[in-house]
Amino acid sequence: MPSSSSVPPSETLFKSSLRDSARTRPGPSSTAGSNADQWPPSMNASHLDPSQWAYLAEGGKNLLLRFDGDLQAGKEAGWVNANGSRALALRLVKSEREQGASSSSFSSTSGSADSLPPRPNFEASVIAPLLGKEHILPPTARISLEGEQMGAGSLFLEKVAARIELARPAERRRVAGVDLEAGFVDMVEDLTWTAPGDEVLAVEIKPKWLFPTGKYSRYKKHRVLKSQGQLTLEQWNALYDPLDLVSGDAERIHKATEALVQDWESGGNNLRVFMGGQAVRDAKSNDLQRLLSRLFPQSNPTHTSSSQILVSLLKDILSTSDTQAVLQRLAHLQSSLAPLDIQTLSTWWRAQTGGQALGQEGDGSNSSSSPLSAPPSLEEYREFAQDWLKLQPRSDAEDDGQQEPTSSSSSSVALTLRQAVLGTLLSATFKDCSLFLRLGPEQEDMTPSTSTAPVSTSTAGGAVENEPRQELQTQSLTSVTENSSAPAASSSTTNSLAASLSASASALLGGSSSYLDPKLVGPHVGERNTPREESEGSGRQTGAAATVGHMLRIIDVDAKPLRKLNYWLELEGQLEEAFELWKDRVGLPETE
Numbered sequence: 295m296p297s298s299s300s301v302p303p304s305e306t307l308f309k310s311s312l313r314d315s316a317r318t319r320p321g322p323s324s325t326a327g328s329n330a331d332q333w334p335p336s337m338n339a340s341h342l343d344p345s346q347w348a349y350l351a352e353g354g355k356n357l358l359l360r361f362d363g364d365l366q367a368g369k370e371a372g373w374v375n376a377n378g379s380r381a382l383a384l385r386l387v388k389s390e391r392e393q394g395a396s397s398s399s400f401s402s403t404s405g406s407a408d409s410l411p412p413r414p415n416f417e418a419s420v421i422a423p424l425l426g427k428e429h430i431l432p433p434t435a436r437i438s439l440e441g442e443q444m445g446a447g448s449l450f451l452e453k454v455a456a457r458i459e460l461a462r463p464a465e466r467r468r469v470a471g472v473d474l475e476a477g478f479v480d481m482v483e484d485l486t487w488t489a490p491g492d493e494v495l496a497v498e499i500k501p502k503w504l505f506p507t508g509k510y511s512r513y514k515k516h517r518v519l520k521s522q523g524q525l526t527l528e529q530w531n532a533l534y535d536p537l538d539l540v541s542g543d544a545e546r547i548h549k550a551t552e553a554l555v556q557d558w559e560s561g562g563n564n565l566r567v568f569m570g571g572q573a574v575r576d577a578k579s580n581d582l583q584r585l586l587s588r589l590f591p592q593s594n595p596t597h598t599s600s601s602q603i604l605v606s607l608l609k610d611i612l613s614t615s616d617t618q619a620v621l622q623r624l625a626h627l628q629s630s631l632a633p634l635d636i637q638t639l640s641t642w643w644r645a646q647t648g649g650q651a652l653g654q655e656g657d658g659s660n661s662s663s664s665p666l667s668a669p670p671s672l673e674e675y676r677e678f679a680q681d682w683l684k685l686q687p688r689s690d691a692e693d694d695g696q697q698e699p700t701s702s703s704s705s706s707v708a709l710t711l712r713q714a715v716l717g718t719l720l721s722a723t724f725k726d727c728s729l730f731l732r733l734g735p736e737q738e739d740m741t742p743s744t745s746t747a748p749v750s751t752s753t754a755g756g757a758v759e760n761e762p763r764q765e766l767q768t769q770s771l772t773s774v775t776e777n778s779s780a781p782a783a784s785s786s787t788t789n790s791l792a793a794s795l796s797a798s799a800s801a802l803l804g805g806s807s808s809y810l811d812p813k814l815v816g817p818h819v820g821e822r823n824t825p826r827e828e829s830e831g832s833g834r835q836t837g838a839a840a841t842v843g844h845m846l847r848i849i850d851v852d853a854k855p856l857r858k859l860n861y862w863l864e865l866e867g868q869l870e871e872a873f874e875l876w877k878d879r880v881g882l883p884e885t886e
């Protein structure tokens with residue numbers, strides 16, 4: 295008999311995330327697993343049938359499968375809920391295929407793979423508390439293929455990998471494939487799932503670095519490196535800039551949205567569109583045009599391209615206070631979890647461990663009892679996140695059910711090297727996560743589960759009467775001002791390193807009343823014209839999003855391996871060098 299699924303502490307998240315819809319939906323007909331009254335039920339390897347799964351999408355490390363079997367069979371097995379409105383996807387980990395074709399996901403300095411905390415547990419006990427919002431992660435749990443199941447399990451992986459191989463993009467196939475030795479598959483709610491007869495558009499946005507790091511946007515500088523210096527000034531100006539998204543300025547949010555849609559049209563990975571559970575790569579797709587015109591009848595598809603409708607729709611959603619609150623939260627997590635820049639961290643690492651590469655200790659290192667280069671455990675991450683959260687302003691702490699913040703008198707807490715490493719790794723997770731938006735006619739589970747009101751409604755003229763809701767309690771999460779200097783010092787001398795560490799330690803663990811670096815704090819979105827108010831005034835509001843509900847989730851929040859630290863250090867050096875050369879060559883103005 296197969297062993298039962300390992301549904302670790304994430305089970306709590308799994309159940310609670312489904313609580314709201316469970317109240318309003320008919321009970322499941324599932325007979326699979328032990329919880330006949332719950333959807334999704336617990337699953338084990340014996341429920342996995344390779345013929346029921348098709349390719350959905352993939353990133354550098356994971357590959358997603360969507361349920362593609364008979365709907366009734368899916369309901370009976372529990373992959374689909376009773377009324378067909380929700381379904382599970384499978385997330386498989388990948389392993390490197392070709393030495394030398396290595397992507398950043400697999401680049402390693404040690405050759406030995408880091409052991410990472412199990413993803414469902416990491417999400418439930420580290421990422422969810424940091425995000426501060428119970429329902430923002432899609433529910434996930436692990437199906438173990440270990441032990442007696444490994445035979446059948448690996449058979450599943452082998453068969454399904456062969457089945458979907460040709461559906462994968464060539465550039466991904468060359469580098470990596472399904473890891474047949476993984477020993478587990480994770481199930482996760484499929485955010486692209488569309489019930490038969492329903493019309494849902496799903497849009498994934500990878501916002502990247504949402505906080506200022508100096509004069510120019512880090513994301514745009516990275517694009518210069520990726521273009522091998524071939525970017526023109528005109529292309530630079532048209533690039534997506536994450537800082538626009540969190541600027542609180544309607545025009546800039548509009549520009550960022552246009553650039554994201556343009557990125558999708560040209561095959562980039564900052565925006566992806568899904569329809570009927572499948573990725574749409576062609577902006578001229580007739581199916582997409584038809585869906586958009588049915589979802590947004592105000593727009594005239596004969597005169598408006600799908601891309602224009604998407605821009606109009608997405609900029610409205612990205613401007614809402616709930617989406618802005620999530621973006622601001624991400625910006626803050628990205629910047630404040632890692633108060634030291636990577637060069638400063640490296641200097642500290644070398645001084646303390648004698649190691650030449652960041653993440654590796656020197657021969658004479660004196661930390662054998664608890665090696666600094668040991669992969670962080672789940673418990674370590676959890677404690678770090680809890681300590682960090684305790685320092686948050688009361689509103690955040692209350693919302694999360696966390697303890698009260700530490701009083702401002704405890705500003706002497708010192709940041710250890712290990713904490714700086716943990717913070718850097720966690721910050722990287724948030725720098726690489728994505729927003730997932732499901733858009734469709736308003737229905738209860740299309741709006742965030744804490745909401746009773748639709749996100750936006752519109753008058754006939756297209757002006758939006760929006761009742762702003764704070765998805766996150768973010769009184770202290772305010773707009774990021776772009777021209778501020780970065781919170782981390784970048785000096786490499788020992789003295790200024792000490793100064794920078796003390797400043798950074800106090801920014802991270804100092805117990806001040808706000809965990810935001812004051813230099814990063816701008817006016818609250820609500821304290822001046824909101825993007826929405828400005829966009830009404832600008833006359834660019836089309837009302838495209840008028841009748842559309844949206845649901846927002848965050849995906850791609852896996853732990854980063856320790857070996858990536860050195861990769862980031864090298865990347866930063868290359869990036870600065872390439873940017874300086876390019877900047878002088880094209881004559882980029884000193885201020886944008």
Ligand SMILES: O=P(O)(O)O[C@@H]1[C@@H](OP(=O)(O)O)[C@H](OP(=O)(O)O)[C@H](O)[C@H](OP(=O)(O)O)[C@H]1OP(=O)(O)O
Pocket residue numbers: 353354355397398399400500563722725726854858
């Ligand atoms: O280093 P970056 O900024 O290029 O980000 C990598 C991403 O590249 P991007 O620039 O978004 O196209 C990269 O995305 P793609 O594979 O290019 O889609 C991965 O997300 C990678 O993370 P991981 O190693 O798979 O955990 C990402 O690596 P890290 O976030 O670990 O750096």
Ligand SMILES: Nc1ncnc2c1ncn2[C@@H]1O[C@H](COP(=O)(O)OP(=O)(O)OP(=O)(O)O)[C@@H](O)[C@H]1O
Pocket residue numbers: 350351352353354355356357358383432482483484485486498566726728849850851852
């Ligand atoms: N819950 C989900 N529902 C639907 N699609 C999903 C879900 N989670 C992930 N995906 C899709 O699968 C892709 C890969 O998943 P994920 O982001 O977890 O992998 P990754 O390898 O960590 O990605 P990256 O390389 O961007 O870090 C995502 O970009 C998204 O398109």
